[in-house]
Amino acid sequence: MGEGTVLGVVIAIVGVIGSVLVARISTPVSATALERETDEAEQDELKVSREIWRRFSVLEDKVDHLTSIVEAQKEKVSTLERLLRMAMRIIRRANRRLDAVHELPEEIPRELVPYTVD
Known part of the structure; x- marks a missing residue:
């Protein structure tokens, strides 16, 4: 695989990750939805294993x-x-x-x- 191809793949991956993050950030959240989300979070606290958070951290470092x-x-x-x-x-x-x-x-x-x- 040539340097141009590798660079193209890297740029495409970074672009996809960036577009997902931009879409997530730019989605408007209403105040009532945020309050409802906070209430639900307090009631049903989401527990994620440390291994999953470690993997996210590794992915962030790689990006x-x-x-x-x-x-x-x-x-x-x-x-x-x-x-x-x-x-x-x-x-x-x-x-x-x-x-x-x-x-x-x-x-x-x-x-x-x-x-x-x-």
């Missing part, structure tokens, strides 16, 4: 770790794109100089064409 990896990869991609644009400018400048002295310009690598700034 935080994946988020930091994605952010680091975004920085690397941004830096690489900036370097590729710079390389494209240098090649174009060199080709203009070659053309001015009636020499054949260098061929621009196909990989750099998407980073053309002209």
Whole structure:
């Protein structure tokens, strides 16, 4: 599996988790529903084992770790794109100089064409 595929999968996972959290946070809760929920919670106290809470904690740590990896990869991609644009400018400048002295310009690598700034 290539780096792009792995990065895509990581971004998709983080996106799904983020959308679930946003949906949960943005759901409006009325005051009466909140009071009713509090009353029900006091009556039927939900007991969750420590193992489940530990697993949630482990999952949160993993999501935080994946988020930091994605952010680091975004920085690397941004830096690489900036370097590729710079390389494209240098090649174009060199080709203009070659053309001015009636020499054949260098061929621009196909990989750099998407980073053309002209």
